[in-house]
Amino acid sequence: MSRTPHHPTREQIELPTVLDCLSxxxxxxxxxxxxxxxxxxxxxxxxDFSALAGKSNLAYHFAKLRECGLxxxxxxxxxxxxxxxxxxxxxxxxxxxxxxxxxxARDAGRLQPLFECETVGAEGS
Amino acid sequence: MSRTPHHPTREQIELPTVLDCLSxxxxxxxxxxxxxxxxxxxxxxxxDFSALAGKSNLAYHFAKLRECGLxxxxxxxxxxxxxxxxxxxxxxxxxxxxxxxxxxARDAGRLQPLFECETVGAEGS
DNA sequence: TCCTATGTTCAACGCTTATTGAACTATCGA
DNA sequence: TCGATAGTTCAATAAGCGTTGAACATAGGA
Numbered sequence: 001m002s003r004t005p006h007h008p009t010r011e012q013i014e015l016p017t018v019l020d021c022l023s024x025x026x027x028x029x030x031x032x033x034x035x036x037x038x039x040x041x042x043x044x045x046x047x048d049f050s051a052l053a054g055k056s057n058l059a060y061h062f063a064k065l066r067e068c069g070l071x072x073x074x075x076x077x078x079x080x081x082x083x084x085x086x087x088x089x090x091x092x093x094x095x096x097x098x099x100x101x102x103x104x105a106r107d108a109g110r111l112q113p114l115f116e117c118e119t120v121g122a123e124g125s
Numbered sequence: 126m127s128r129t130p131h132h133p134t135r136e137q138i139e140l141p142t143v144l145d146c147l148s149x150x151x152x153x154x155x156x157x158x159x160x161x162x163x164x165x166x167x168x169x170x171x172x173d174f175s176a177l178a179g180k181s182n183l184a185y186h187f188a189k190l191r192e193c194g195l196x197x198x199x200x201x202x203x204x205x206x207x208x209x210x211x212x213x214x215x216x217x218x219x220x221x222x223x224x225x226x227x228x229x230a231r232d233a234g235r236l237q238p239l240f241e242c243e244t245v246g247a248e249g250s
Numbered sequence: 251t252c253c254t255a256t257g258t259t260c261a262a263c264g265c266t267t268a269t270t271g272a273a274c275t276a277t278c279g280a
Numbered sequence: 281t282c283g284a285t286a287g288t289t290c291a292a293t294a295a296g297c298g299t300t301g302a303a304c305a306t307a308g309g310a
Contacts, residue, residue, distance in 0.1 A: 005258095015228050015236065016148050023145035024298080046257060057299055059258055078256045078307045093228035095220060103140050103218035111140065130288095149268085171287060182269055184288055203277045203286045252310090259304070266297075274289070280282090 005066060005073050010088040013069035018093070021068040022100055026052050027061050029114040031070060034084045035101045043074070043081035052114055130191060130198050135213040138194035143218070146193040147225055151177050152186050154239040156195060159209045160226045168199070168206035177239055 022028055029052055037044050049058055062082070065071045069088065074081045089097045108115040147153055154177055162169050174183055187207070190196045194213065199206045214222045233240040 015225075015232050016150050016153060019144050019153075019225070020148035023141050023148055025141050026298090028141060028144075047255095053298095054300070055257065056259085056301075060298075063258090080257070093224065093231075095224040096228055099218065099220040099224040100140075100144070103221055106218075107140050151268090172285095178268095179270070180287070181271075181289080185268075188288090205287070254307105254309085256306085256308105257304105258306100260302090261300105263300085264298095267295085268293105269295100270291105270293085272290090275287085276285100277287105278283105278285080280284100 004075055005063075007066060007072060008069045010069075010092060013085075013088060013092050015093065017068040018070060018089075018096075021064055021070055024061070024064075025112055025114055026057075027065055028100075028104055028111070030061060030065060031084065032101060032104045032108075032115060034071060034082065035097075038084060038086065043083045045079045045081050047079075129200055130188075132191060132197060133194045135194075135217060138210075138213060138217050140218060142193040143195060143214075143221075146189055146195055149186070149189075150236065150239055151182075152190055153225075153229055153236070155186060155190060156209065157226060157229045157233075157240060159196060159207065160222075163209060163211065168208045170204045170206050172204075 022031065030049055033049065034044060046055075046058055046062065052058065053061070062071075062073070062080075066073055069085055069092075071082050072085050074083075084097070086097065104111060104115070147156065155174055158174065159169060171180075171183055171187065177183065178186070187196075187198070187205075191198055194210055194217075196207050197210050199208075209222070211222065229236060229240070
């Protein structure tokens with residue numbers, strides 16, 4: 001079995017695919033939470049998103065986010081740690097990710113209860 | 126029959142809906158052409174997009190773009206003139222529309238032959 | 251070793267979407 | 281008035297999407 005799941009190269013990242021991925025409220029919430037986590041410069045693992053959907057449903061959305069080039073998955077033991085592909089996205093589509101995240105932040109209230117579950121602050125070793 | 130088709134108010138424009146609308150290559154091409162046309166400060170009508178798809182299919186995509194708040198339709202005789210809702214979009218999601226259009230411009234080559242049909246320069250009255 | 255926790259994969263379902271052609275509506279010009 | 285033009289609406293089709301639970305794989309700890 002593949003140790004590390006498949007990721008597209010920077011050049012393989014496509015605009016319509018990225019926009020389609022971001023148009024789902026659950027995936028938008030995942031990206032939003034990953035963006036919050038960027039400021040703490042640590043990663044999140046699947047379980048940290050359990051408030052958003054069931055396990056298998058999350059795995060489905062994670063795969064979509066990975067395959068479209070929005071995020072990166074690192075396997076460590078039984079955990080999968082994830083972070084945004086900030087550099088690649090900014091290189092391919094300058095300003096896009098920030099515009100989306102800022103827009104999501106503005107609308108956090110109206111974007112479901114999905115955005116109210118603050119997950120920042122995991123890892124309390 | 127309604128003289129003017131339905132448009133959402135500025136406050137009714139939703140981020141996931143807008144992103145979903147932009148994720149379709151044909152609709153992205155329509156928005157892109159409308160953005161080009163902005164610089165000439167004139168409008169385009171349905172027929173100007175006939176290279177992108179058939180008439181009824183275009184009507185479907187126009188309705189989607191209108192209902193999600195991306196564009197505005199003005200009825201004039203048998204024509205429907207359309208333009209981007211630039212002000213409303215910039216107010217709701219600052220930087221988003223420009224980021225998408227710039228990204229589309231960068232990828233114009235790889236985004237189908239849809240982006241090669243330059244339609245600018247209509248209205249030669 | 252066995253048990254548990256983490257996460258993926260699979261098949262199934264119901265729903266939405268894009269696309270098509272045909273029929274229809276409405277306006278303009280001769 | 282008649283015909284042509286511009287665009288919408290409708291019904292039908294095929295393909296794709298999100299969600300679910302059950303089964304599976306893998307790693308870590310007792």
